[in-house]
Amino acid sequence: MSKDIATPIRTKEIMKKYGFSFKKSLGQNFLIDPNILHNIVDHAGLTKEQGAIEIGPGIGALTEHLARASKKVVSFEIDQRLLPILEDTLSPYDNIKILQSDVLKANIGSVIEEEFAGTEDVMVVANLPYYVTTPIILKFLTENLPIKGLVIMLQKEVADRIAAAPGSKNYGSLSIAIQYYTEAATVMTVPKTVFMPQPNVDSAVIKLMKRAKPAVEVKDEEFFFVITRSSFSQRRKTILNNLTSQLPEGKAKKESILSALEEANIDPTRRGESLSIPEFGALADALYPYFN
Ligand code: SAM
16 A cells, blocks of 8 residues: 555645645645544445545545545546646556546536446545535535435534534524435534645534435425525524515515414424424425415
8 A cells, every 4th residue: 555645745745746836716725634534534434335426636635545445436626737646646546537627517417327337325525625615515415416425524614504403503594405415413523734735714524414305395395495595594583574574575475474384383483593494394385385
């Protein structure tokens, strides 16, 4: 087994050899601690029968750990300057495919079909570029992809919002958008010192395991998300006030909103942050006939 890419000495050597300069605009903060990488890959629970998708390999720090633990790794990298470097650093492995592409524009469904035929399961494992964390996670969850789950490093503040439970100050429409599709848990917090260069924010690793079915069955998914977003538009306001001010013709339809709240058994003076996902589901279904 070759020496880990992620040791601080080897990372510095690689950067120097290729004269590579970090692009802050691409969220380039590389991991320089092999222990952290071991732990991330452990949390993904990969086997040699399973595949891994990575977003943003950088110089290959996490990629090589994924290659050792899985059957095959497919990794999306936007920065073409990294391609010759990856070719060099990952040359000891024959089960890695690097795709030069903006992951947000990629057709992940067909990549999975083409690259992972005959693979038991696919996990997404990544140290995400922090400027696009939420769009990337939502893309992987809303496109109905055959993935088992995601184990990803991101800003701690965003991880806290994603994994928050009802009643906590971090619980909001992002928690619901992600917990609708997955069981979410923060599995590690990570200090700034394990990155080169160090980011301005603290980091965490979050594990999102796809549910067999969404957390609640609703009449119309899009409308359900409109209701959850509207309910948190002003956190200090009651659910009734947020819905009347946010929904189309909400003020004129106040009586209908009150009836729907009653039908869903929700006190109109409660705040959005106190409602569970099943309660939001019941509320969206009760409101649906009045707004569609
Ligand atoms: N995996 C490496 C590590 O842990 O050291 C690098 C992680 S770094 C936080 C994020 C990586 O994502 C960078 O290599 C960056 O160039 C890449 N990246 C940024 N935006 C991207 C996008 N839209 N699509 C694919 N890769 C992207």
